[in-house]
Amino acid sequence: MTRAGLAAARSSTAQLAEIIPQVDDGQWELPSACAGWRVIDVLAHLAALATEAVDPPPPDPTLPKNRERYHDLRVDQRRGLAHIDVLDEWRHSTPRQLDLLAAAQEPPEADEPVEVPGLGTYPRHLLANTMAFNVFCHLRNDLLAPDGPLPLTLPEPTGDQVAPAIDFMLAGLPQMQGAELTATVRHPLVLDLTGPGATTVTVHPATDPDGQLTVTPGADAPTRVHSTALAFIAWATTRSPWRDHCRITGDPAVATPFLDHLDII
Incomplete structure (x- = not known):
């Protein structure tokens, strides 16, 4: 639980x-x-x-x-x-x-x-x-x-305060924006969040036209978005521009559409 x-x-x-x-x-x-x-x-x-x-x-x-x-x-x-x-x-x-x-x-x-x-x-x-x-x-x-x-x-x-907040955000990520956000992920990409509340997960594309994104633990893709977990709470809710906090390694074209549309409520 x-x-x-x-x-x-x-x-x-x-x-x-x-x-x-x-x-x-x-x-x-x-x-x-x-x-x-x-x-x-x-x-x-x-x-x-x-x-x-x-x-x-x-x-x-x-x-x-x-x-x-x-x-x-x-x-x-x-x-x-x-x-x-x-x-x-x-x-x-x-x-x-x-x-x-x-x-x-x-x-x-x-x-x-x-x-x-x-x-x-x-x-x-x-x-x-x-x-x-x-x-x-x-x-x-x-x-x-x-x-x-x-x-x-x-x-x-x-970390005890931050990690549970991140867990909810990652649980909500595939659901809150539906097809709008799903359409931005064509290839898996990794969110590598560091500092208090640190976690690393992979966001996977939907496997069928009406499906959702899935989020799994660990790094399972060459394109990665690096940020602190604290900053993730700010930029993933569009309180702050993601470009002020994120570093992309791998193919920016894989991550940028997702980052531009992500808006967790």
């Missing part, structure tokens, strides 16, 4: 809880590094995710199918709230979300497939990695300097 994902979710959540009391009213209104969202809106997003995890809303076919637009909608619904109300929702729902994720590590529920609309289908236990990714990415990339507006510091990220 992904108990490491649960530990990472708890760790990054605890660090976010340490940051919150240091943010003043003016800083909550600053633009975050997540386009269109203020600092308080990032917390509203995390609060909305936690609330929906513990109290799922009924299906609504009128809601946006695009996951990013869906997140925007949930944030917009909270824009009129006072800062304290947003923070209270986050503080109320997040511990309950973590409890649910802990329960999801136990069989037989752990391996049940769960559809996350707009993002794909995952074993239930991997949802802990989803939270680990969300909290880590928003905290480190969108809120804190140097990319975010908050001049506050935390200890350097550890």
